[in-house]
Amino acid sequence: MEHAITVQELTKRYEDVTAVDHVSFEVGKGEIFGFLGPNGAGKTTTIKILTGLMKPDGGKTFVAGYDVLKDPIGAKQHIGVVPEASNAYVDLTAWENLVLIGRLYGVPARKLRESCTSLLKEFGLYEVRDKLVRGFSKGMKQKLLLCMALVHDPEVLFLDEPTSGLDVESSRLLREKNNSIQRKGENGFPLHPQHGGSKPAVPPNSHNKPRSNSGHRHPGKPQSPEHGAPVPRSDLQQTPRSAGA
Ligand SMILES: Nc1ncnc2c1ncn2[C@@H]1O[C@H](COP(=O)(O)OP(=O)(O)O)[C@@H](O)[C@H]1O
Ligand SMILES: [Mg+2]
Numbered sequence: 001m002e003h004a005i006t007v008q009e010l011t012k013r014y015e016d017v018t019a020v021d022h023v024s025f026e027v028g029k030g031e032i033f034g035f036l037g038p039n040g041a042g043k044t045t046t047i048k049i050l051t052g053l054m055k056p057d058g059g060k061t062f063v064a065g066y067d068v069l070k071d072p073i074g075a076k077q078h079i080g081v082v083p084e085a086s087n088a089y090v091d092l093t094a095w096e097n098l099v100l101i102g103r104l105y106g107v108p109a110r111k112l113r114e115s116c117t118s119l120l121k122e123f124g125l126y127e128v129r130d131k132l133v134r135g136f137s138k139g140m141k142q143k144l145l146l147c148m149a150l151v152h153d154p155e156v157l158f159l160d161e162p163t164s165g166l167d168v169e170s171s172r173l174l175r176e177k178n179n180s181i182q183r184k185g186e187n188g189f190p191l192h193p194q195h196g197g198s199k200p201a202v203p204p205n206s207h208n209k210p211r212s213n214s215g216h217r218h219p220g221k222p223q224s225p226e227h228g229a230p231v232p233r234s235d236l237q238q239t240p241r242s243a244g245a
Pocket of ligand 2 (some may be wrong): 046
């Protein structure tokens with residue numbers, strides 16, 4: 001069986017703390033995989049390694065058919081992440097945040113516009129698309145983060161405590177949305193959104209080469225706001241304002 005994710009003997013130490021200790025698991029295509037544990041169990045560390053943000057001290061990780069250590073850029077192009085801490089720019093609007101992320105991933109302009117519009121509508125943020133994220137509630141920010149994680153149509157979606165701090169109603173809404181995304185897709189960890197056509201993953205020990213990239217893809221994951229360069233806002237404001245896209 002092809003797996004969306006394979007983790008073998010993953011180990012990570014921070015000085016004297018062993019955060020991840022020889023962890024192995026597999027996630028099948030189409031699965032929602034819940035990775036549970038108390039605070040400090042090593043969940044975020046594992047996600048950081050699987051999404052190429054951190055190098056392990058030992059073990060192997062394959063995501064969407066890519067060896068994350070050997071081909072981190074290939075892997076990142078097929079991964080969406082809702083991180084533990086928000087990575088939305090609060091001084092940009094919802095629309096601008098989405099366009100920024102989509103451009104960093106190299107989504108073609110027309111497809112990006114369509115994708116931003118449909119995601120914002122699906123998550124109930126379309127009416128506030130031109131408002132600064134600074135004024136968003138926690139629930140609105142979390143929904144925007146999910147849109148940002150989906151805008152490049154990833155094969156595998158990682159959610160690090162996406163409902164933490166949300167009220168019951170927002171939590172329920174987010175879970176319902178997650179489930180409906182998974183139902184639409186085919187692959188996943190924990191969800192597989194795949195809006196477009198079917199893209200088979202390559203199993204880690206397959207001799208097939210992973211899918212070639214379209215050439216439109218931008219290598220690498222966008223940097224977080226804390227580390228990113230300033231973005232000229234005028235370059236992002238292509239929202240279908242009153243025209244009703
Ligand atoms: N950057 C870091 N430096 C040192 N220790 C860390 C760092 N990040 C996490 N840890 C430690 O690693 C362990 C696992 O943390 P984490 O992966 O954040 O767990 P979880 O997400 O399950 O709460 C904890 O003991 C935590 O204190
Ligand atoms: Mg955590």
